[in-house]
Amino acid sequence: MKVEFSAFPKAFSGNVAVFVAAEKQFLATAKAIDQQGDGFLERAVAASRFSGAKCQLLSVLGHEKFGRLLLLGVGKARELDARAAESLGGLVVADANAAGQKAVTVVVDPVKGRLSPAEVAAHIALGARLRSYRFDKYKTKEKPEQKATLEQITVVVSTVADARRAYARLEPTVDAVFFTRDLVSEPANVLYPVEFARRAKELTKLGVKVDILDEAEMKKLGMGALLGVGQGSERDSQLLVMRWMNGPKGQAPVALIGKGVCFDTGGISIKPAGGMEDMKWDMGGAGAVTGAMKLLAGRKARANVVGICALVENMPDGNAQRPGDVVKTMSGQTVEVINTDAEGRLILCDAMWYAQEKFKPQAMVELSTLTGAIIVSLGHERAGLFSNNTPLSNKLRAAGSEVGEKLWRMPLGPKYDKLIDSDIADMKNVSNGRDGGSITAAQFLQRFVQEGVAWAHLDIAGMAWSGKGNDTIPKGATAFGVRLLDRWIADNYER
Numbered sequence: 502m503k504v505e506f507s508a509f510p511k512a513f514s515g516n517v518a519v520f521v522a523a524e525k526q527f528l529a530t531a532k533a534i535d536q537q538g539d540g541f542l543e544r545a546v547a548a549s550r551f552s553g554a555k556c557q558l559l560s561v562l563g564h565e566k567f568g569r570l571l572l573l574g575v576g577k578a579r580e581l582d583a584r585a586a587e588s589l590g591g592l593v594v595a596d597a598n599a600a601g602q603k604a605v606t607v608v609v610d611p612v613k614g615r616l617s618p619a620e621v622a623a624h625i626a627l628g629a630r631l632r633s634y635r636f637d638k639y640k641t642k643e644k645p646e647q648k649a650t651l652e653q654i655t656v657v658v659s660t661v662a663d664a665r666r667a668y669a670r671l672e673p674t675v676d677a678v679f680f681t682r683d684l685v686s687e688p689a690n691v692l693y694p695v696e697f698a699r700r701a702k703e704l705t706k707l708g709v710k711v712d713i714l715d716e717a718e719m720k721k722l723g724m725g726a727l728l729g730v731g732q733g734s735e736r737d738s739q740l741l742v743m744r745w746m747n748g749p750k751g752q753a754p755v756a757l758i759g760k761g762v763c764f765d766t767g768g769i770s771i772k773p774a775g776g777m778e779d780m781k782w783d784m785g786g787a788g789a790v791t792g793a794m795k796l797l798a799g800r801k802a803r804a805n806v807v808g809i810c811a812l813v814e815n816m817p818d819g820n821a822q823r824p825g826d827v828v829k830t831m832s833g834q835t836v837e838v839i840n841t842d843a844e845g846r847l848i849l850c851d852a853m854w855y856a857q858e859k860f861k862p863q864a865m866v867e868l869s870t871l872t873g874a875i876i877v878s879l880g881h882e883r884a885g886l887f888s889n890n891t892p893l894s895n896k897l898r899a900a901g902s903e904v905g906e907k908l909w910r911m912p913l914g915p916k917y918d919k920l921i922d923s924d925i926a927d928m929k930n931v932s933n934g935r936d937g938g939s940i941t942a943a944q945f946l947q948r949f950v951q952e953g954v955a956w957a958h959l960d961i962a963g964m965a966w967s968g969k970g971n972d973t974i975p976k977g978a979t980a981f982g983v984r985l986l987d988r989w990i991a992d993n994y995e996r
Contacts (some may be wrong), residue, residue, distance in 0.1 A: 502594070502627045502633040503756040503904070505654040506664045508654065509608075510657070518571040518593050518607045521553040522578070523544075528610035531572065538564045542572070555580045556588050556972065558596060571596060573607070577631075578614040583624045584905050586616065588972035590628030590654075595972075597651040598980060603959055605696030606813060609658040618839030619663035622656045626668050629654050630675045636686040673799030673872030674987070678980040681792030685965060685978035689764035689781045689956045694812035695785065696733075696737040701741050701791050701810075707798035708747075714740035724851040725828040726836055727811050730844040733768060733821025740852065742859075743794045743808040747801065748994065753803035755994055757794070757863035757986060758852050760845045760869030761787030761812035768815045769823055769842075782978060783845075783966030786868035796987045809856050809900035811848035815841070827926045831855060831947055845871045846930060846942050850949040858953045864893055864955040866989075867946065868982045875911075876963040883909040884964045884981065887943035890955035895947040900989035905973075908959065908980055913942060918944040 507949040519531040525546055526536060538722055545551075551559035552756045555576030564893065573589050574579045592609070597605045606631075609622045616624070635649055642916040658664045684692060685702065692700075698713045705711050716737050719728055724740070731738035741761070746754065762783040766772060772780070782788075786812035822828075825837045828847070831854045849867060856862060875885040884901075886908040888894040894910050901908045905965050917940045920932035928948060944959050950956040964981040967974055 502630065502651055503654060504668070505628060505655045506622060506661050506668070507655050507657050508661050509659065512597060513606065513608070514568065516569045516571070516597070516602050516605045517567065518573050518605060520575050520608065520612070520716045521611045522573045522612070522737070523574075523576050524664045525551075525553050525554050528612070529608050530608040534570065536566065540565055542570065546572070547948045551658030551869045555585055559591055560596070560600070568847070569600065575612055576849040577628050578612050581612050581614040581616065581621065583620070586621045586624035587628030587631065590625035591632030591973040594629045594632040594651055598649050598931050598961040601650050603650055604653045604655070606657060616819065617660070617663070618658050619660045619667050622658040622664040623667035623671055626654070626656050626971040627674065628973045631678060632975060634679055634975055635681055636682065636977060641660040659978065661723070670800065673796055676799055677792045677796035679808055679981050680795050681788045681980035681983050682978040684788040684791065685782045685785050687781070687979070689814070691928065693736040693763050693814060694761070695737060695750065695760060697812050698739045698741050699785065701743065704743060704795055704798060706790070708796065708797045709794055710743070710744040712742040714742065722855065723829065723831045725853070726830045727813065728846050729822045729826065729828040729838070729849040730768070730815055731813035733818045736763075739812040740855065741791070741810040741812055743791070745794055745797050745802065745804070745806045748803055748805035752805050754807050755990060756856040756860060756861055756865040757790045757806065757808045758788035758811040758849060758865060758867035759808065760849055760854060760871065761782065761810045762845060762848070763812060763814050764796060765815045765842070765844065766817055768817050768821050768844065769839045770842040772842060773819055779966065782966045784812070785961060785978070787960070787982060788984070789868050789965075789986070792980055792983040793986040794981060797990065801893060802990060802995060805989050806990060807856065807862065808854050811852040813848055815844045830949070833950065834928065835926040837929040838921040839929045840931045843930045843942070846945045847867050849946060853946065853949050857954060862954065865950070865956045866897065866986065868959045870965050871960045872939040872942050872962055874935070875960040877939035878911070878939060879909055879963060881963045883907045886910045886957060887913055887940070888957040888995060889913070889958070890957070891948060893955045893957055896993050897959075897985070897989055900992055901985045904984040904988050906964070911943070913940065913943060913947060917941055918947070921945055
C-alpha cells in the first residue's frame with residue numbers, strides 16, 4: 502500500500518475521511534463538506550450514535566456530490582496523541598478494505614492538542630502502514646471479499662514537507678515490524694534455526710555486524726543447556742549474535758536477548774496435539790530482538806547495542822533430551838531437566854551468560870514466549886515484566902506505554918527461588934507444582950544474571966501472536982517488543 506502526503510485541494514472527491522471532535526464538533530473540512538451537501542453529515546450524525554469520541558467511525562453514503570465519507574472521531578484535543586493517530590490510520594485501512602476501496606484520502610485538520618498537524622499526519626500514515634500488513638504468500642486461492650483492495654492512502658495536511666520529514670523518521674519502524682512479523686508467521690518447515698540466522702544476515706546491509714555460532718563453537722563454550730534442547734532435532738542449533746555499535750566509543754552496550762525456539766513440540770514431555778501448530782511462533786522473542794536491531798540500524802541510532810538469539814528446535818526423537826537428565830550450563834551451574842517442555846529458560850541461560858561474558862553490558866533485557874502461566878495471569882493485554890532493578894523496570898514500562906506495548910511488573914523473591922532447588926543438581930528447570938509458573942521461570946533466569954548487571958525478563962507469551970488483532974495489528978504475528986525496545990533505547994541510551 503502506497504502512502505502520499507498532499508496539500509489541501511480546492512475540492513474533495515472520491516472516498517474521504519474527515520475529523521470530528523468530541524460532542525459532535527465538526528472540524529473545518531467536515532463543516533465545509535456538510536455545507537456543500539446541505540447538512541447531510543449533520544443529519545447522518547443525528548441519526549446515529551456517533552459522537553466524535555476518540556477512534557469512533559461513521560460511514561456516510563448517498564450524496565451525489567461525494568463518494569463515501571468516513572467521519573473519524575478524534576475525541577477531545579488532548580486525546581489525539583501519537584497512539585490515537587496511529588489507531589485512526591489503522592481503522593481507515595481496515596474500513597477501506599472492508600468496503601472494497603482502492604484509494605482513500607484522510608484530511609488532517611488542525612487540532613489544538615499534543616501534536617502538530619504534520620506529526621498527526623505522519624502517525625496516521627504509520628498506523629495505516631502497520632495495519633496493511635498481510636502474510637498471504639502461501640495462498641494460491643482467495644475469495645474476492647478476503648483480498649485487500651486498498652492501494653493508496655493520501656494524507657492531506659497544511660504542512661506537507663514537515664509531514665514527509667516526520668514520516669521519514671517513522672518509516673524504518675514499518676520495515677522492522679514487518680520483518681519480525683514475517684519471521685514469526687513463517688511455518689517451521691521454512692523457518693528453522695539456520696534459516697532464521699540466514700535472514701538475520703540481511704541486517705549487514707544496514708551496518709549491523711552479524712556472527713553465527715554453530716554447535717561445535719557452542720560446545721567449546723560449554724553451552725550444555727542450549728545444546729541439550731536442540732539435540733533431538735535434525736536441524737542444527739545456532740547462536741545469532743548481532744552488533745550495532747554506533748554510540749560513544751568504549752561505552753558498555755545494552756544487551757537484548759531473544760528466545761528462538763523455531764518449533765516447540767515439548768520434546769519428550771510432548772505437548773497435546775491440539776494447538777501445537779501455534780508453536781511455530783515460539784521464536785517470537787528472537788523475532789522481536791532481530792526486528793529491534795533492524796530498527797535501530799535503520800534509523801541510525803546513536804547507541805551501542807548487541808542482540809543475541811538462541812535458535813533451536815525442540816523435537817522428540819531417539820536422541821532427544823530426557824526428563825531427569827542433568828546438563829551443565831556455560832556458567833558452570835548444573836540443571837536437572839524435570840520437564841523438557843520448559844526449554845526456553847534452558848537456551849536463554851546460556852545466551853544470557855554469553856552476552857555478559859563477551860560484552861559486559863550495562864543492562865540486559867530478554868524477551869521470550871516463555872510460559873503459558875503468564876497468559877493465565879495477564880491475558881493478552883500486557884506482557885509480564887520481571888526485573889532485579891526498579892529504575893530499569895520503570896523505564897521499560899514507560900517505553901511500553903509510549904508505543905502501546907504494555908508491561909506489568911511481576912514479583913521475584915527468595916521463597917519463589919527455593920522452589921527450583923534440585924536434590925541432585927544446582928537447580929531444576931521447573932518447580933514441583935504449577936503455582937507461580939511464570940515467576941519460577943524468571944527465578945531460574947535470574948540465577949544466570951551476574952552481579953551488578955541490571956536485568957529484565959519480558960514474558961511475551963500472550964502478546965507475540967494475536968487471534969483477533971487490533972487497530973494497527975492484523976490477526977497473526979504482532980512484532981510485540983520491537984517498538985518497545987527501540988523506544989527504551991532512544992529514551993535512555995542515546996544522546
